[in-house]
Amino acid sequence: MSKQEYTITIYTENHIGLLTRIATIFSRRKINIESFNTSPSEIESVFRFTIVINTTEEFVKKLCRQIERQVEVLRAYYNTNEEIIWQEMALYKVPTKIIAETVKVERLLREYGAKVVVIRTDFTIFEVTGHREETEKFIKVLEQYNLIEFVRSARIAIIKASEGFHKKLKEFESSEHGEKQFENKFLTSKEKIFTM
Amino acid sequence: MLQRDVQQMKNNFENISGSQAVLKALVAEGVKTIFGYPGGAIMPIYDALYDYQKIINHVLVRHEQGAIHAAQGFARVSGKTGVVFATSGPGATNLITGLADALIDSTPIVCITGQVFAHLLGTDAFQEADVLNITTPVTKWNYQITDANEIPFILSKAFFIAKSGRPGPVVIDITKNAQLQFFDFEGYKICEHIRSYLPKPNIRKEFIEEAAKLINASKQPFVVFGQGVILGNAEKEFLHFIEKSGIPAAWTILGMGAIPTNHKLAMGMLGMHGNYAPNVLTNKCDVLIAIGMRFDDRVTGRLDKYAKQAKIIHLDIDPAEIDKNVKSDVPVWGDCKITLPLLTELIKKKSYPDWYKQFDDCRKLEEAKCIQPDINPTGKILTMGEVVNTINELTKGEAIIVTDVGQHQMVACRYAKLNNTRSNITSGGLGTMGFALPAAIGAKFGAPKKEVIALIGDGGIQMTIQELGTIMQSKPNIKIIILNNNFLGMVRQWQELFHQKRYSFVNIESPNYVQVAKGYGIAGAKISKRSELKPAIKKILASKKSYLLEVMVRKENNVFPMVPQGKGVSEIVLSKKEI
Structure with missing residues (x-):
């Protein structure tokens, strides 16, 4: 199986030490994390991790099971890039003097979808939100104009097929969860149901 | 609200210390045996324990590793959750091997460790260790309590998580201030559900x-x-x-x-x-x-x-x-x-x-090539196999066999006859040498009516030999059989088979075990002749007290069959020649 980028989305309780638990699942297996983000979710008290790794489907599936095994983890999903909408945000600091004198800023903003966040006499900060290629392309441009600083955020992603987590959480909250026995309604979609 | 109800509510609120709440929680969970070792940061809990001596039996071990292995032995034979007390810093770090062992072997354990005062956390205080982070990879769950109000809820969660689904070890680290703090105890509720935790997956x-x-x-x-x-x-x-x-x-x-x-x-x-x-x-x-x-x-x-x-x-x-x-x-x-x-x-x-x-044809082949030479040897010197065979004969498969790790473990597990479930206690996944002696102590507390026999190599016994002190003091009746081949046998076997017999530091020397046992007030004997074997085992089984028997066995015996590392299961060999 070939490697590709997978985005893992994890819904969790807010628990001290959970970050370590999740991180050790990756570090123990010597997996390089490309991007790691934690944020609130649509539900108060439920957190959402977004992790990007480069691996095979077989491996990412096993990882998700290991993650779901953690007591405070509600669910872990993995998706290919086609299955998600994602964004990363990047900030660029450049000397205002050079920008103002030599660059057609307006063209820059239009062409790269950049925004100006701050203009000071000494420096200007641009922002680009988009995919990695887009934020990287803009570095190349600004490098010609004495780019001083660059920083990019982790990936955040929305799963196209997701219905959100409210319904799932209700299931989890019911105390009969786990005692259920299902009849033959999954047989045709074996792969799909193969997470908890 | 009626006056009566108000009064009842007031009665339900008890103002007690965190430590007392810990003990109340343990009683509510049905805990009757604790293995532990006191120290500075867990003293308030030990102080509370003082009043519970009639209900809870605390077994004072000689090293925290001994405590957790004993709790594992206890849990494995009884099916109950093993409970361990240890203090902060070194007390807690000494538990690590046992935690890793319990995690990989799915043993329900709750460890309660003391921790420095909350205001000292992160200041490199005396006996402070970052227990939560150190234990994270080797626990099913862990939590640090810094406020007594959390104690009842967290402990009920701990017991639920340790025991349910695939069992495992849980560490609850309680800061000293939380142990001392008085709070309104509203009673203890057994945890039955955690929304993010699904102990049993849905059945399809x-x-x-x-x-x-x-x-x-x-x-x-x-x-x-x-x-x-x-x-x-x-x-x-x-x-x-x-x-x-x-x-x-x-x-x-x-x-x-x-x-x-x-x-x-x-x-x-x-x-x-x-x-x-x-x-x-x-x-x-x-x-x-x-x-x-x-x-x-x-x-x-x-x-x-x-x-x-x-x-x-x-x-x-x-x-x-x-x-x-x-x-x-x-x-x-x-x-x-x-x-x-x-x-x-x-x-x-x-x-x-x-x-x-x-199956039968294969069995006959193994019987002729491996089993018979092991359990009915022709050589003068005793083999481990015949010791196990003699135990089978005399216990008729009714005993609990606790083994350490190495050649004797493989021999025991190959030849032991067991009639009952929860009778084979050994460190499987982690392969922890030093496991058997403390685990046997715990097993006896978990199944007092059963005969508990610990089979241990001359390497493993020396790793946790201090637990003879626990036997001396708490007096569980366990039978220790040291199978002494004057070698770290399994490593030696591999060095013989795969490292051209370059015996690198496997020639371990032993103390006079009988004398050591005697020093601890435990009867002992050493045998090396075949004629002595059966009478000696009969004697230890008849003993009402713990007994240590050292059996001198063949020095360079190999355990076969063997699937050499890197080979498939059907490439299993029956002798050295086939490798």
Whole structure:
């Protein structure tokens, strides 16, 4: 199986030490994390991790099971890039003097979808939100104009097929969860149901 | 609200200290035995324990590692949760080996560790260690309590998590201020549900039906089972399943004892030093049914040569285990106590005479080449095999056998006869030398009416020999048999077989064990002749007190059969010549 980028989305309780638990699942297996983000979710008290790794489907599936095994983890999903909408945000600091004198800023903003966040006499900060290629392309441009600083955020992603987590959480909250026995309604979609 | 109700509510609120709440929680959880060692940061809890001595038996160990191994032994024989007290810093770090052992062997343990005052956390205070982070990779769950109000809820959660689903160790680190703090105790509620935690996965009947279809169509089905059968208390359901289906079954080291070892469908132990037949025929069966086991590398050998011809059905309570090492064709998630009867109902009553014969032929080969020379040796010097055989003869399979790690462990697990479940206590996954002595102590507290025999090598005994002090003080009646070959035998065997006999630091020397035991007030004897063996074991079994017997055995004996590392299970060899 070939490697590709997978985005893992994890819904969790807010628990001290959970970050370590999740991180050790990756570090123990010597997996390089490309991007790691934690944020609130649509539900108060439920957190959402977004992790990007480069691996095979077989491996990412096993990882998700290991993650779901953690007591405070509600669910872990993995998706290919086609299955998600994602964004990363990047900030660029450049000397205002050079920008103002030599660059057609307006063209820059239009062409790269950049925004100006701050203009000071000494420096200007641009922002680009988009995919990695887009934020990287803009570095190349600004490098010609004495780019001083660059920083990019982790990936955040929305799963196209997701219905959100409210319904799932209700299931989890019911105390009969786990005692259920299902009849033959999954047989045709074996792969799909193969997470908890 | 009525005046009466208000009064009742007030009565329900008790103002007590965090430490008292800890003890109340333990009582509510039915804890009657604790293994522990006091120290500065856990003193308030020990102070509270002082008033509970009539209800809770505290066993004072000699090292915290001893405490957790004892708790493991206790949990494994009794099915209850083992409880450990340890202090902060070194007290807690001494638990690590036991935690890792309990995690990989799925043993329910709750460790309560003291911690420095909350305001000192992160200041490198005296006896402060970052217990939460150190224990994270080796616990099923851990939590640090800094406020007494959290104690009842967190402890109930701890016991629920440790025991439910696939069991495991839990560490609760309680800062000293929380132990001392007084708070309104509203009573203790046993935890039964945590929304983010699903101890038992949902059962999907279509997979059970699919599994039954495969089994019913099979000509040479084979069951491999592990500790999951024991942990799920599903021994009866399992027996019913194999007896109806007529499928031969072999166990992993931790599954041993789930069915009587002399059952007609019991085909012995799997794995590197397991029996010949189950290893070879793993690669001949057409359907492999794995129940409550995790395809450890010591069981599978080389994965790309493991049961490639077979359809694999895997029953496990832990979804993360399914497809982890061996890809299954039919995954049956769920507690095998529930899934096995569902499966049994759907399968046909069958028998496989030709298939059994293949097992029997393999067994005869092993019997001639390995077993007989081991248990009825012709040489002058005693072998480990005949010691185990003599124990079988005298205990008739009724004893609990606790083993350490190494050659003697493999020999014991190959030859021990066990009639009862929860009778084989050993460190399987982690392979912790030094496990047996403290685990045997714990086992005796967990099953006081049973004979507990600890078989230990001359290496392992010296790792936790200080626990003789625990025996001296707490007086559990356990029988310690040291199988002394003057070597770290398993390492020596590998050096002989794979390192051109370059014996690098395996010639371990022993103290005078009988004298050491005597120093602890424990009777002891040392034997080396065949004529002494049976009388000596008879004598130790008859003893009402603990007894240490040192048996001098053959120095350079190898354990065979063996699946050499990197080889497939069917490449198992019966002697050195075949390697």
